[in-house]
Amino acid sequence: MPATYLDAAATTRVDERVAEVVLHWMTEEFGNAGSRTHDYGNRAKKAVQRAREQLAAQLGARADELIFTSGATESNNIALLGLATHGQEVGRRHIISSAIEHKAVIEPLEHLQTRGFEVDFIKPDCRGRIHTEAVKELLRPDTLLVSLMHVNNETGVVQPVAELARHLRESATYLHVDAAQGFAKLPDDLTAPIDMISISGHKIGAPKGVGALLIRRRGWDRIPLQPIMFGGGQERKLRPGTLPVPLVVGLAKAEEIFRTERDQWVAGAQKVREEILAALSGTRYHLNGDPDHSVPHILNVSFEGVDAEALIVRLRDIAAVATGSACTSASYTPSHVLTAMGLPEKVAANGLRLSWFPSQADNLDMQQIATVVRSLQD
Structure with a gap:
């Protein structure tokens, strides 16, 4: 045994029902979503759009607020490093995070420290929880961003991201949440007005190598992210490269199954x-x-x-x-x-x-x- x-x-493990869908879009419907001169490409484009609409809806957002990535690590890097230029331009170089973040957040923030940003890493209580009041006490007029994970990947402790989002929404400080462990499992938290949410597919039965970044508008204003990679206009010019249509559709199928069950x-x-x-x-x-x-x-x-x-x-x-x-x-x-x-x-x-x-x-x-x-x- x-x-x-x-x-x-x-x-x-990839859910068998997800694997079936992924294989179909690999071998039968293999078109490039960026090819618009034939039906293969158009069908792929429509499949991606359906997936985008479905996933964004589960986060209480619109389809045009979600971009596909290779996973939460890439999403975290786009959210954190992509905001740096704006922070430098407006003179807001203070960031608040926690000492229990995944390395996919800690290391990009350490890189920003080498570029002149000041980062406060809050320690949790002895049970592994970050308290909203601890974040509030560190907020300053030049605080650009708060980055706090949804569910800790080592302890499973849930952090108060929804409460924090409601507090920060009326301020100039953005909130980023690494939701790799909490996406689909605690859906209500992520419909709170969180500015940026990173998700990963392979934690809920989707294939490895696909995820998304939600970039929620504040009214009509878009979050001023800049790309950290270049080479194409895909994904609102924030994430170049050919979209992995089978993985995107697989992520949507996994979310649908998880939501239903x-x-x-x-x-x-x-x-x-x-x-x-x-x-x-x-x-x-x-x-x-x-x-x-x-x-x-x-x-x-x-x-x-x-x-x-x-x-x-x-x-x-x-x-x-x-x-x-x-x-x-x-x-x-x-x-x-x-x-x-x-x-x-x-x-x-x-x-x-x-x-x-x-x-x-x-x-x-x-x-x-x-x-x-x-x-x-x-």
């Missing part, structure tokens, strides 16, 4: 969570993250007296788990997220992330995992 897949925060998914994810916590009750562990403000499918735990890397090796044939973000899992340094939460070094260095899709955890045997943990703790 294969190991149970418990790393859905890194990526999910969301209640079932939430119930299933919560059931798995309860099973995991029940099994772990016989071990000595520390739950890293606020259980009152978390998504149901991500848990981060540190086991007393157990090295996380050694545990992963012991679990290799039982469960596929991770120590944190897939982008940094090759590093054995303590998690920057858990460290920012102020957790002891032994706890921060040994956080184990368990994340799942209910349909991909059918063969889960948490008692077997708990037995392995107890054997290392004895």
Whole structure:
């Protein structure tokens, strides 16, 4: 029996119904959406437009406010680096973010620091949550942007982005939200007046390599983004390159499936969570993250007296788990997220992330995992 897949925060299996649609647009309807002189291209263009309208509607936005990208990392870079020229021109070079952001946000912001921008990285409370008041206290007349993730990819803690959006909407400060982990799972939060939202497809059963950036207008005013790549007029001149029509249509299909089956998914994810916590009750562990403000499918735990890397090796044939973000899992340094939460070094260095899709955890045997943990703790 294969190991149970418990790393859905890194990526999910492509839904078979999505794969069928993607294959169709790869092999049957293979036209380029930019080709307007024949039906192949026109059909592709219409398919992309339908996908754009559908995804934008789920964010409470209009189709012309959404551009397709290769994923949340690219969307984050366009949102953060694309606003830099405007910030320099108007003399607003202050940015507020958090110390628990994904590296796809932290590293672009560190780059902006080399260009003269001042960035405040707020630390969360000990449960991993950033409080709106902490952001408000740092706001200044020259604050260009606040960038705060929706759901933390390591702990599953939900951040108050909707509340923050309502506060900032009447100010000159823009709000960017990395919603890679929360898109489709917590839809109501993302219909709040957030200026820019980054999403990624492969967290909800779509293929890797496709995502989107919502760029919400403020009235008639567009956010003054500048392109960070050049070579074509696609995607409102902000993201050049041939659109991957099969992936775009696949992203829309995945969102449609997830939206239709969301209640079932939430119930299933919560059931798995309860099973995991029940099994772990016989071990000595520390739950890293606020259980009152978390998504149901991500848990981060540190086991007393157990090295996380050694545990992963012991679990290799039982469960596929991770120590944190897939982008940094090759590093054995303590998690920057858990460290920012102020957790002891032994706890921060040994956080184990368990994340799942209910349909991909059918063969889960948490008692077997708990037995392995107890054997290392004895």
